[in-house]
Amino acid sequence: MCYGYWKAKVHEEPACFDLFFRKNPFHGEFTVFAGLEDCLRFVQNFRFSKSDIDYLRSILPTSSEDEFFEYLQSLDCSNIRIHAPPEGSVVFPKVPLITVEGPLAIAQLLETTFLNLVNYASLVATNAARFRQVSGEKIELLEFGLRRAQGPNGGLTASKYCYVGGFDATSNLLAGKLFGIPVKGTQAHSFVTAFSSAKDLKIRQIKHASEDKMVDIFELSRAKVDYLFDNMNWGASKEEVSEGELAAFCAYAIAFPTTFLALIDTYDVLRSGVINFCAVSLALYDIGYHALGVRIDSGDLSYQSKELRSRFRQVSKLHEDLAWFENVKIVASNDIDEDTITSLNEQQHDITSFGVGTHLVTCRKQPALGCVYKLVAVSGQAKIKLSQEVAKISIPGRKKCYRIYSKVGHNIIDLMMLHDEDEPQVDKQILCRHPFEESKRAYAIPAKVERLDLCFWADGELQQKLPTLQEIRKHVKSSINLLRPDHRRMLNPTPYKVSVSEKLYQFLHDHWLQHAPIGLLY
């Protein structure tokens, strides 16, 4: 296409493209905008390398002219201007996420990269934000998705934008290293099954937390198993408690005495795992350490979490110093999705942390956002992309976008206007029209007006200091919290209104009629 523009000598014509989506994902009514920094970094470093040019020369028809390749080699993004809302903002259908202005050919060349960088980042950040919504603020959310992502880099993108969307930590160490995201993980079943019996535990000594002495944690833990059976009813016999599992937990506790978190479902959660966990935790406590908690990865997570909490409560009552034991962590994993969490909530689970993998990073509920990149103006002429489906018609021309807030502080409507219109005024009534449906109109009296399309790139330079990942993450949270609860609820949320000004409405409909051919009936 770039060669086509160049041959037609329209490659330098001033053009404007809008990047937007048409429908919020996951049956929701909001989307988290992410991927902007990646786009800006791409623009900053946009260059065809010598080997790129050689490759393009090898695949384009032999008739392609040398001057074109010289042109490509000279390209950079110094003539491009990029407007967008801040990364992490809540965004809605039809309103541009990114507006690119500049020479037609260069602006066109950015299409696929921008779509690639924004589509998945926004999708997975939105997915993460929805997991946060449904889980509530108090739950710890851990991203465990690397093994299900589209290759190593797909995994990195997932970890980064899940954190942005509201997850607390990742098990992806490279994401931790590169982006400073907190990393958390537990042991796997293989660690537990690696120990079959006491004799597989070669090292048993652990240093006391405050005293200069070594203790045999396995002997101590074994004594604690006896103590637990003597003082509590576990609904199981001592023979059912796996010695291999106890050995594995001791090995793990020796390595991580301050952060002991055990996977307890390798044999039987309630008849073995929890007993061994409690035993090792009591042993650790004797020598000055607090255990963190347990992870369960199979079975009825709600039932188990409540049974576990009840066991922990009973243990906490065994001694006055053990009050903290009631609140140790219960991490649940195993194919967790939004609906699982909703169902667990209804059952009043006692889980403190969810480890989420597959459904989070693959966005199983809807694995693509469907952003598009449409030409809205070229050479000063507004362009419209028509379609038989009204929802697919693009809104022509370079626009200004505003978010209007109510007195209560919620944003109530997004408004697109022609580029040369006056901006909406606080306390001044303004007519907001549905872009396509003539009868849908509303007056808004803004308590606050926020410009959405901020300039991020112009004159070959970044125009704003880019926020850190932490700051973007905070912005996601506050941006979602500004939404009315009915827009952000999980089931049948109210659609958020996206509108155009009266002038833009007329402009859009004039263009529509002008370009839609009148069919001839025979």
Add this chain to the structure above:
Amino acid sequence: MCYGYWKAKVHEEPACFDLFFRKNPFHGEFTVFAGLEDCLRFVQNFRFSKSDIDYLRSILPTSSEDEFFEYLQSLDCSNIRIHAPPEGSVVFPKVPLITVEGPLAIAQLLETTFLNLVNYASLVATNAARFRQVSGEKIELLEFGLRRAQGPNGGLTASKYCYVGGFDATSNLLAGKLFGIPVKGTQAHSFVTAFSSAKDLKIRQIKHASEDKMVDIFELSRAKVDYLFDNMNWGASKEEVSEGELAAFCAYAIAFPTTFLALIDTYDVLRSGVINFCAVSLALYDIGYHALGVRIDSGDLSYQSKELRSRFRQVSKLHEDLAWFENVKIVASNDIDEDTITSLNEQQHDITSFGVGTHLVTCRKQPALGCVYKLVAVSGQAKIKLSQEVAKISIPGRKKCYRIYSKVGHNIIDLMMLHDEDEPQVDKQILCRHPFEESKRAYAIPAKVERLDLCFWADGELQQKLPTLQEIRKHVKSSINLLRPDHRRMLNPTPYKVSVSEKLYQFLHDHWLQHAPIGLLY
């Protein structure tokens, strides 16, 4: 976990892990194994960098010992052995895709990377192979998925393994450059809408293919529109034919006279697009060029393809030299999935090429394969991962895996055996047992026996010459073709049998009973 193993001094214990999946994806009964070369390249270059170690030191508890980090720094994969079937083989549930033997800690460290590299590669290659199955051999399949992939690298992985699975080309230029995959693409709607009328077409001259003269292609094409209306009934009036579209097609033809392929649905496929395409193609033909065809990206693809083919046939009859016109390409895109193609087949469409994006790369029908990596032996002891769900129980011990073929040449069963058993003999009856269901047994008389687990990595070196991408792609095709048609059909395929030898059956069940605790009923 690695620190846990190291502290327990079990890190050097000889271990064996199996990487396998439990269920074929997409309601199918086969899976294409992909990602092996990526795993082997990772193993070849496995090293902790100085900055990795620094990072790990910063996140592990301060009590972690210096010697551990020295140990990490010394690690490589020279003591690892890797067995696997050749990349591109058809594979089935429970049979190991990769077996890793070596020191417990290192073999464990490979888990997440191997799962990441095999899971998505195999999933998307399988998806691509299914698109090929449902489309038939004659259809051209184009991968257009970059904009919906998990970031740029997710897109590269997708392009690579879609090609392996049977796609013909990609629109991802970097995948073309890096992997030598053929690249193909067409124009986008923005190219078409960039031209509003004749006056936007600044350049109109095109060189004659064989004569040294320049021709005004726009004038010639406009004359061809008149000619087409004079000689055929288009069911439309000449006023409905978009002049901007004609200008855009001319611009594209000037750039690509030898490979002219036009997107014809910007205005109206049958009342404008096809007429402009035919006009420009006839103009091109007058000056010595053959047009390639059209792309449609909306509407009723089957109906349109048949109408288009009928128009092309009529044009081909306008002159004896135009016989070729009947067979120009019809490329269809727009949310194509397996079911769309099945439905189009039923309607006897006239499409020659499918451009597939979202459903292909996101594997919308099932976005994760679910490979797992399970410890099956350590320190000479076989290990079993138990579960309440029988399907989740792992098959313990280091195994040998064979594929048994019938006289007709189809593979009829995969057979796992204990590592020290004699291999199955041609023409010699052997009992094959379902791993879990006692009554499911079958005798096989192999016409051919193929060892599945070949050694790819040992003694710090590759043990096989790795195939090229083209060779892997061919292997996928022949491997699928060896399957009985009822195993590879789309709807309700017959499950392929995966079995264990009598000895492995006994071994598995002994371990199972030995490790499954007997509950005590109160």
